[in-house]
Amino acid sequence: MRPFALNYAFPAPSTPVVGPFTYDSTLQLNVLPDGRPAIADRALLLAAGSTTSTAGSKTHFDD
């Protein structure tokens, strides 16, 4: 029998493509293609949803 709560599950909306940015081990930060820290482009990060509350749920119980 399917657990009750799962009656209310639905396919997750597709995850927006985030980036591009890559991890710089020297800076210990993610950087944009032009070398700036990824967090410098806050509008991009917010729009991409990479820091929104549901993002954490994909790999962690915490969000």
Add this chain to the structure above:
Amino acid sequence: MTVLILTAEEDVTADLVVAELHGRGTPLVRFDPADLPGEASMSAEYVSGDFRGHLSAGGRLLSMDGLRSIWVRRPGASAAHAPSPSPWLTAESEHAFFGMLYSTTARWMNHPQAAAQARLKPWQLRVAHQSGFAVPPTLVTTFPRIARLFAAEHRDIVVKSITGPPPGDPPVSLPTTRVGPGADFESVSAGPTLLQRYISKRADIRLTGVGHQLFAARKVAGPGQVDGRYGESDHTWEPVEVPDRIARAVYGYLRVAHLAYGAFDFAEDTEGTWWFLECNQGGQFGFVELQTRQPIAGAVAGWLASPPPV
């Protein structure tokens, strides 16, 4: 003294704190336990009553003697990136690495043992009660009959997962959802089910506690919106004052739960009462900071960089 940040490379929210620590000139090592063994190495010696430990990662060598604080953000599973990963290697690596960290005097945000308990939603509700929050009547049960009685008593109820959506591919969402009249509760016996009285809310509140600093943000709920994380809303997060009564309850909750960081979710009802929904010990804060400009990352960095209490 060095700050150790345990998180995955792609965690851009952690970048906000890393940048703050760089700005303060605080030494830090960012490390993902998934990289041990393989990209990183460790050694811990317990000889003649003495303890010495070292972590080598990303070209940096960190002595456990020089460890100021540890921030557990979004670490991968131990040994997940090892050349030959296995459940056994994960267990061996996790015990070795975290056993070494537990042997230090570093401050934790948050200690994994406290975090593990703090994730338990039923326990959260109990601590919330004791801390003085308003908590919606809640039931966790595998008895269909008790679920039916709860629904009959409270009439308008929601169901929510206890841990989050089930993992799988393709991924699914499992938001808090109102249970309509006439629901068949028979399948409650197939898995513990969390039912809660529905709070008709006018806004969502996210309160982030960092040590003794509290940052509350408010977002007006959309029409009929139940779970603030889902559904469309034209509104954005705005800073809001923390009522004294709520602040006292938050401090009490964090103290009882042994948490240095906690992200509290409340539903603000039409009379202005903040109803406790949950406290996420590892909750995201980037989306709040980006919209409200509240200096949460700075507060986290400040807590991590501060000297240990004398």
